[in-house]
Amino acid sequence: MSDTSEPIERSLFEAPPMAEQERMVEAILFASAEPVTVAELAARMPHGCDPAEALVYLRKRYEGRGVTLVRVGDAHAFRTAPDLGHLMRKETVEQRKLSRAAIETLAIVAYHQPVTRAEIEEIRGVAVSRGTIDQLLELEWIRLGRRRMTPGRPVTFVVTEQFLDHFGLESARDLPGLKELRAAGLLDNRPLPGSQQSPDEDEESPAGQSELFED
Amino acid sequence: MSDTSEPIERSLFEAPPMAEQERMVEAILFASAEPVTVAELAARMPHGCDPAEALVYLRKRYEGRGVTLVRVGDAHAFRTAPDLGHLMRKETVEQRKLSRAAIETLAIVAYHQPVTRAEIEEIRGVAVSRGTIDQLLELEWIRLGRRRMTPGRPVTFVVTEQFLDHFGLESARDLPGLKELRAAGLLDNRPLPGSQQSPDEDEESPAGQSELFED
Amino acid sequence: MADEDWSGEERLSTAERLSAESLIVDVDGFEGPLDLLLMLSRTQKVDLRRISILQLADQYLGFVERARTLRIELAADYLVMAAWLAFLKSRLLLPPDPSDDGPSAEELAAHLAFQLERLQAMREAAARLMARDQLGRDFFARGLPEDVTRHRVVTYSATLIDLMRAYARIRTKDEFRPFVMDRDHVFTMEQALDRLRGMIGFAGVWADLTSFLPDGWDINPMRRRSSTAAHFAAVLELAKRGQIELRQGETFAPIQLRRKDP
Numbered sequence: 001m002s003d004t005s006e007p008i009e010r011s012l013f014e015a016p017p018m019a020e021q022e023r024m025v026e027a028i029l030f031a032s033a034e035p036v037t038v039a040e041l042a043a044r045m046p047h048g049c050d051p052a053e054a055l056v057y058l059r060k061r062y063e064g065r066g067v068t069l070v071r072v073g074d075a076h077a078f079r080t081a082p083d084l085g086h087l088m089r090k091e092t093v094e095q096r097k098l099s100r101a102a103i104e105t106l107a108i109v110a111y112h113q114p115v116t117r118a119e120i121e122e123i124r125g126v127a128v129s130r131g132t133i134d135q136l137l138e139l140e141w142i143r144l145g146r147r148r149m150t151p152g153r154p155v156t157f158v159v160t161e162q163f164l165d166h167f168g169l170e171s172a173r174d175l176p177g178l179k180e181l182r183a184a185g186l187l188d189n190r191p192l193p194g195s196q197q198s199p200d201e202d203e204e205s206p207a208g209q210s211e212l213f214e215d
Numbered sequence: 216m217s218d219t220s221e222p223i224e225r226s227l228f229e230a231p232p233m234a235e236q237e238r239m240v241e242a243i244l245f246a247s248a249e250p251v252t253v254a255e256l257a258a259r260m261p262h263g264c265d266p267a268e269a270l271v272y273l274r275k276r277y278e279g280r281g282v283t284l285v286r287v288g289d290a291h292a293f294r295t296a297p298d299l300g301h302l303m304r305k306e307t308v309e310q311r312k313l314s315r316a317a318i319e320t321l322a323i324v325a326y327h328q329p330v331t332r333a334e335i336e337e338i339r340g341v342a343v344s345r346g347t348i349d350q351l352l353e354l355e356w357i358r359l360g361r362r363r364m365t366p367g368r369p370v371t372f373v374v375t376e377q378f379l380d381h382f383g384l385e386s387a388r389d390l391p392g393l394k395e396l397r398a399a400g401l402l403d404n405r406p407l408p409g410s411q412q413s414p415d416e417d418e419e420s421p422a423g424q425s426e427l428f429e430d
Numbered sequence: 431m432a433d434e435d436w437s438g439e440e441r442l443s444t445a446e447r448l449s450a451e452s453l454i455v456d457v458d459g460f461e462g463p464l465d466l467l468l469m470l471s472r473t474q475k476v477d478l479r480r481i482s483i484l485q486l487a488d489q490y491l492g493f494v495e496r497a498r499t500l501r502i503e504l505a506a507d508y509l510v511m512a513a514w515l516a517f518l519k520s521r522l523l524l525p526p527d528p529s530d531d532g533p534s535a536e537e538l539a540a541h542l543a544f545q546l547e548r549l550q551a552m553r554e555a556a557a558r559l560m561a562r563d564q565l566g567r568d569f570f571a572r573g574l575p576e577d578v579t580r581h582r583v584v585t586y587s588a589t590l591i592d593l594m595r596a597y598a599r600i601r602t603k604d605e606f607r608p609f610v611m612d613r614d615h616v617f618t619m620e621q622a623l624d625r626l627r628g629m630i631g632f633a634g635v636w637a638d639l640t641s642f643l644p645d646g647w648d649i650n651p652m653r654r655r656s657s658t659a660a661h662f663a664a665v666l667e668l669a670k671r672g673q674i675e676l677r678q679g680e681t682f683a684p685i686q687l688r689r690k691d692p
Contacts, residue, residue, distance in 0.1 A: 007278040026281030027299040030245075032573040044302055066241030078572060087259050087570035088246050107556035117395075123548060137591060143383040144391070144590070155391050160383070166565045176558045186551040191543055197263055246570035292574065313588040315596070321588070322597035339600060354586055382590045397600045 009169070015048030015127055016138060018057065025054045035075030035165055072165045082168070100134050106141060114145035114156035119189060133157070141166065230263030233272065240269045250290030254407035316347050321356060325387055329360035348372070356381065360369070484522050491516060594630060617657040622664035630674055636686040639665060 005158040015021070016064055024045050029036055040050035062078070070079050080088060098106070105128055108120050120128050136142045147157035159172060169175065181187050230236070239260050244251055256266035270291060274284040277293075285294045295303055303395050313321070320343055323335050349356045360373035374387055384390065510599035531539075563569050629642060639661060640648075647657040665687055668674045675690045 022297065023279075024302055027295045028436075029266075029301055030282045030293065031295055031303060031575055033571040049358060064238075066243075067240035078245065079565070080246050080570040081238065082563040082569045084239060084242040085563065085570075088570050103556045103560060104552060107552055107559055110559065111552065111555055111632070116397045123545075123552060125545060125549060134389055135590075144389050146385050147389050147688060153388075155389060155395055167559060167562045168565065168569060169498055169562075175555070176562070177555055181555065184551070186548045211364035242570075246573045246574040310587050313586045313592070317586075318596040319589050320591055321598055322593050323600065325593065326597055350586070381587075382593060384590070391594060396594055 013051070018050075018054060019047050021045065021051065021054040022061075024049070024059050025051055025058055029058075029069070029076060029078050029176060032077070035072040035161065036079035037075040040075075070168065071170045073161045073171060075161065077165070079168070099132065101129060102135055105132050105161075106136055106159075109136070109142050109157045110159045110172060111178065111181065112160040112189075113172065114148070115158075116148055116154040118154060118155050120157075122189075123172070217343045219393070230265070232263060233265075233269060234265050236260065236266065236269040237272050237276070239264070240266055240273055244293055247292075250287040250292035255290075269429065297316065313350075314347070317350055318349050321351055321374075321378075324351070324357050324372045325374050325390055328373040329363070330373075331363055331369040331371050333369065335372075341382060385393075487522075489515070498599070573608070575651040609680045615650065615652040615656055617644070617653070617660040619660045619663045622657070622660035623667060626661065626664050626668060630668065630687075630689050633687060634675070636688045639687060642687075 007109060009162055016024070025041055028041060028044060036053050038055070041055075045051060048115075050160075055069070062069045066081055066084055067078050070077055100123075104124060105120055108123050109115055112119065112123070117128060117133065133142070140160055141163040142157045143160050145156040147153045148156055164171065229238075240256055253267050253270070257264065260266060270284070277284045281296055281299055282293050283296050285292060288308075308397050319339055320335055323338050324330055327334065327338065330394060332343060332348065348357075352359075354377075355375055356378040357372045360371040363371055364366045378384075379386065411420060506647075520536065564572065625644065626642060640658070642661055643654070643657050647653045662685070665674060665676060665685070669676050673690060676685060676687050676689050678685050
């Protein structure tokens, strides 16, 4: 319905000039603590605006400033420049100390996603303690991905936008050292030799093995 | 964080250049939850800085932008440019937690869809008030599904796209089964011995559960 | 807010669980079998791919032995790996069995080396990740976000964890009913005795015990067993009272009964 009125509106009021659109994007992003997607920007700006283009100009404008425009997945946000972190000591929120198990589990999810619990245990060589995944889910750094289409249809885990935002990553592809690890075959899921004979159970074998470690 | 020694080192020599001081003031004002006074700025910046002067430059830089530097009493803060106030129409959102009845009902719909009201009541063991279902319908987390082809042809409920979106799920099938809930530590309560066998058998059949999702 | 009440209890037990588990975890800074192996391989100061798996296995088994004397909880987690390594060690020492189609010792050793290398890579990746600039520590979001308008909208929120906990709570509710024997398929001796008292008056000639079983109790095996046992016990009781006579041709032959005439 609203589509029909669109052409009329457009002909009556043209989209604001790009400089004005840039101001609008600036205002919206500045006002929000969380990253804002291009779609959300477009929804809040007048008809006919092109927030994606405005973002390009805006990003350039803030290059080298005390505050910079960063990309987080599909969204954008203003963040203080990392080199000025020392001035912000007062703002630092006491962060919950993550256990070593949680940090490793987080890294495995990030680098191997989507990954099942059994696979995480296979890589770590120990059972993942119950609270660990709970804690990462509660921090909203990981979430459930698609179920794996293997026997038992286990749930998988993937990292979230909040994770990317927290670690200043534009996307999961920008994880440090990802390419090298992949090239070295260290992100492969290599099953234990001998478990290949029964291809049906092949997928299950890491699960079966790691269950041995469960209490 | 390794920059902690920087201010001390610098103070031995000279204050950072004004452009750098401007960046610092910009970052501090941006990240602060409250307007910041010149004295506070000076306390947080390296020795020999002149935040008052930096503020003059910074204010000029933001003139006519989407965000402006304003004076609030003795202190300074960034604010959205007054003419762009209409973009901030993003409603102030008051977040409330769902009631226990509502979340349980929602969980049952998600796990057992399509499900009738009578079935929800049977699983919960208590009556489901009209208001609870209305609330979930209004939130657009559940919607009416197909009528059940049984006497009375009762309506069924299913979860919506918005539900999946809100809970970060790709499909309702990705919800973890009881066994996985227990493995994740979400089921702390151990069943009594004796009642253990049959419920465990139930859990073993996620296939049976997911058949409920088939339409 | 009211929600906090019921979830608080669960959160507490999560914390309890965590602290209970960290007891095992904190021993000498070791966390698990592969963890220890990584440490051992580092002390050998050689390339993981070239380490002597045999030597490693020896050291590992030695450690587990020592650990067991220190803390019994530790052993449970470590023993699976220890068993695996002992097996690997025996494979490495013994000549290959041609009839065995399982993986060779070399394959197992290579796989272990791969696992170790991969874990090491993940450890390093995790360290690099945590060394990155982090939001709220090294860079910051707007401290004073502006959600300007007075237009107030109430939204209801719930997290996936809330949802899963709710479902878990409903599904486990049934598991907490007090323990009672499931009596659906049980026929008691008292019941059998009551039944037989009314029937023996008509048992003037020898008749099989099985013919006295109630209708519907002979198809389901559990019911058949239960009712047979109950009736058998009941006829023994009746025979003892001198109300009936019993006979059996041979071992496992049908048991027959008839009314004992006074």
